[in-house]
Amino acid sequence: MTPREPSVLRTEGLTFRAGGAKIVEDVSLTVPPGEFLGIIGPNGAGKTTLLNLLTGTVRTTAGTVWLGDTDVTRMAPHRRARLGLARTFQTSYLLLGLTVLENVRLMAQTRGVRRMGLLRTLTSTDETLDAAHAALERVGLGGAATLQAGALSHGDRRKLELAIVVAAEAPFVLLDEPMAGVNSEDVHDLTELIRRLHVDTGATFLMVEHHLDVVLGLADRVAVMHKGELLAVDLPDRVTADERVQTAYVGELL
Numbered sequence: 613m614t615p616r617e618p619s620v621l622r623t624e625g626l627t628f629r630a631g632g633a634k635i636v637e638d639v640s641l642t643v644p645p646g647e648f649l650g651i652i653g654p655n656g657a658g659k660t661t662l663l664n665l666l667t668g669t670v671r672t673t674a675g676t677v678w679l680g681d682t683d684v685t686r687m688a689p690h691r692r693a694r695l696g697l698a699r700t701f702q703t704s705y706l707l708l709g710l711t712v713l714e715n716v717r718l719m720a721q722t723r724g725v726r727r728m729g730l731l732r733t734l735t736s737t738d739e740t741l742d743a744a745h746a747a748l749e750r751v752g753l754g755g756a757a758t759l760q761a762g763a764l765s766h767g768d769r770r771k772l773e774l775a776i777v778v779a780a781e782a783p784f785v786l787l788d789e790p791m792a793g794v795n796s797e798d799v800h801d802l803t804e805l806i807r808r809l810h811v812d813t814g815a816t817f818l819m820v821e822h823h824l825d826v827v828l829g830l831a832d833r834v835a836v837m838h839k840g841e842l843l844a845v846d847l848p849d850r851v852t853a854d855e856r857v858q859t860a861y862v863g864e865l866l
C-alpha cells in the first residue's frame with residue numbers, strides 16, 4: 613500500500629436539525645492525521661448522522677467540515693470521496709449478485725486509486741484488477757475472489773466492505789458499525805483486521821460501533837455523543853471513567 617498524505621479532519625459547530633429536532637448539535641471535532649477515533653453513544657445519539665454530515669449525504673444546517681485545508685461543507689459526496697473520504701455503512705451495500713472481485717473492482721474503478729498523493733482515475737483494466745486483488749489479499753479474501761458476494765458469510769461480507777475501502781486508498785476512512793450482525797466468534801478476527809488496516813494504511817479512521825470493548829480496544833481517542841451533542845472526546849479509559857458518560861449510558865453496559 614502506498615503512503616498517504618496526512619491531513620486533519622475537522623468540524624466546527626456542525627449541526628443538523630430536522631423538523632425542529634436537534635439531530636446533531638454544534639459538534640466541533642479535530643481528528644489528527646492517522647488517529648483512530650471511536651464514536652460511541654446510546655441509540656439515536658446522532659452518530660450515523662454525524663458520519664453522513666462528514667460524507668455529505670446529509671446537508672448541514674450549520675457549521676463547517678474540513679478535509680485538510682479544504683472546506684468541503686457544500687461539496688457533493690462523490691467529490692469528497694475523490695478527496696479521499698471512504699466509508700462503510702451500517703447496512704451492507706454490496707452487490708450480492710456480483711463476484712467478490714467485481715465488487716471491489718467496481719469501487720476501485722469508480723473511486724480511482726491514490727498513488728503518491730495524486731488522484732488518478734484508473735483506465736487500465738490490469739491496474740484495477742491488481743488493486744482489487746491486492747485489497748482482497750489484505751483482508752484475507754484472496755481465495756474468495758470468484759465467489760458470488762451473496763455466498764459469503766456475514767463476517768466475510770464485512771471484510772469485503774473493508775477491502776472496498778482499502779481499494780479506494782483513502783486517507784480518511786469512516787466505518788459505521790462494522791461489527792453489526794457479525795457472530796461473536798468473528799468479532800475478534802474483524803477487530804484485529806481493522807487494527808491491522810489502520811496501522812498499515814496510516815489513514816485516519818473514524819468508527820461508530822456499539823461493541824464498546826471493540827472501540828475501547830482499537831481507538832486512540834473516543835468521542836461520546838448524546839442527544840446529538842458531543843459529550844466528551846478523550847482517551848478510552850478517561851471516557852469510561854467520565855461521570856457524564858456513565859449517566860448518558862444509564863441502562864446500558866459501559
Ligand SMILES: Nc1ncnc2c1ncn2[C@@H]1O[C@H](COP(=O)(O)OP(=O)(O)OP(=O)(O)O)[C@@H](O)[C@H]1O
Pocket residue numbers: 630633635653654655656657658659660661662
Ligand atoms: N432526516 C431526519 N429527520 C428526522 N429525524 C432524523 C433524521 N435523521 C436522523 N433522525 C433521527 O435522529 C436520531 C439520531 O439518528 P442516528 O441514526 O444518527 O443515531 P445513531 O446514534 O447512529 O443511532 P443508532 O446507534 O441507533 O444507529 C434518531 O432518532 C433518528 O431517528
